[in-house]
Amino acid sequence: MKNSLYILNIVKHIQDYYAPLIGEFEQVVLLSLLRLGNGTWGAAMRRDIQERIGRELPVSVVYVTLQRMEKKGMVKSYVGEPTAERGGRRRRHYLIDTRGEQALGRSYRTLRKMCEGLEQRLGDL
Numbered sequence: 508m509k510n511s512l513y514i515l516n517i518v519k520h521i522q523d524y525y526a527p528l529i530g531e532f533e534q535v536v537l538l539s540l541l542r543l544g545n546g547t548w549g550a551a552m553r554r555d556i557q558e559r560i561g562r563e564l565p566v567s568v569v570y571v572t573l574q575r576m577e578k579k580g581m582v583k584s585y586v587g588e589p590t591a592e593r594g595g596r597r598r599r600h601y602l603i604d605t606r607g608e609q610a611l612g613r614s615y616r617t618l619r620k621m622c623e624g625l626e627q628r629l630g631d632l
Contacts (some may be wrong), residue, residue, distance in 0.1 A: 513575075527579055529610045535560070536572050537603060537611045540582065548587075549573060569631040571599055581607030 529537070539552040539559075553569045576582045583602045589595045603611075622629060 509582065527581065527606060527610045529576075529581075529614055532568070532572055532574055533581075534611065534614050536569060536576070537581070540601055540603050540607075546600045548555055548598045549599055576607065579606065580604060581610055 523614055535556055536552060540547060543551055543555055546566045549569045552573075553564055553566070556569065557564055572586070573582060577584060583604050584599050585602075587598045587600050589597050
């Protein structure tokens, strides 16, 4: 049992080593996609982010970030069926991919480790 826990720990470190590094806004977009669920679209993510961070975002910023992350293999997209409410236009839907999950997990674990013992000071800033 002890050896298998040791091996699992090594695997987690290897995954962290190979997970792509992401920037702050990429992290925010991936968190929104994770929260809203696979198949959501850019406008919904933009609204979610704006509501949570309390800041107005340009329309293009989420889409540009999603395109960049799609090139990195962190998200995938597909075009949905046209809807009457959109005047027959189609929506592009996004899915978080394994590389995106790994990058988000790595980012989260790193931030938690770096914040250990600083919660009070960070809350006061």
